[in-house]
Amino acid sequence: MPGGVDDPAAPSGGNVYDRRLCRDLPGIGWQVHEHTVAGTWPQPGAAARAELSRILAESADGTVVLLDGLVACAVPDIVVRETERLRLVVLVHLPLGDETGLVPARAADLDALERETLRAVPAVVATSNWAARRLVAHHRLASGRVHVAAPGADIEPSAPGTDGASRLLCVASVTPRKGQYRLVKALAAVADLPWTCECVGGLDQDPGYVASLRELIEKSGLGDRVHLAGPQAGAELDASYAAADLMVLTSYAETYGMAVTEALARGIPVLATAVGGLPEAVGRAPDGSVPGMLVPSEDPAALPTALRRWFGEPGLRRRLKTAARDRRTALDGWETTARNLAGALEQLRLEPRRAA
Known part of the structure; x- marks a missing residue:
């Protein structure tokens, strides 16, 4: 099974x-040949398009090929002819x-390209039940062709936190979709609290957005309280989680x-916007x-x-922390x-x- 993926070195949830x-599919009987398709997806240049075309053309007839949607969905002219x-x-x-x-x-163009690709391929995998329902409804796909494989989690030691309340952590690429600008505005509105x-x-996907965010932080007088740490991995990211009281x-x-x-795999409670699959990720502890x-x-x-509720209601903090610890033990793993x-x-x- 060849797999076409975006740059695996880039720090993103998808990668x-x-x-x-x-890494894990070979452990359950699948032989995997990985192909990284570098490029400015979903706006690939000629070299990236040629590389994807070559990988598909060189795959033997009948081979199962798993393609990352960021790569496949923008180029139906390459993908559909191989279906x-x-x-x-x-x-x-x-x-x-x-x-x-x-x-x-541009959004409409990308949406149309994606629809053409997804309608042509025999199977689509979504990363949440919410996403699967949306793909079926939005692109009018047969529900039996859309499968769900939600991300797993590695259970880690419980995060000790800082003082139980004041250390906030946001882990997300700094882009408009992740909403750090409105997070900083919300933090400015509670600047009287000890956080x-x-x-x-x-910090490199949208330099203009990052610059405007830095300007907002300074203008709001939060330069010593909001830290844009850049990408982290391994022990450095583990340390950031360990110090967090609230995600x-x-x-x-x-x-x-x-x-x-x-x-949640570290027992850290979460404050999140109720969009898309986020409620599904937050989930519930075994007691509901x-x-x-x-x-x-x-x-x-x-x-x-x-x-303000998080800081002002100690009972709420205790309940959320207990639920997060219980949710931690119920998370599905990557297996x-x-x-x-x-x-x-x-x-x-x-x-x-x-039939051809």
């Missing part, structure tokens, strides 16, 4: 997912048109939210309690109000993700191949 699946010869599966981390900040015409916030995530994620669109389950606060995305007062994805691949592998 972490791709990397883990390439009769190869068994193609597209893994959609985020619908292309859902990226925040796109001009409407600090570390924002961990890549905050204020995205405008998410199909799941791996940073949420990474926090919610390990965090979900706020409506369209209400600018909701984030400051939730933060479940691999088995769910393998089930979709196996179903496709056993189907009669389309």
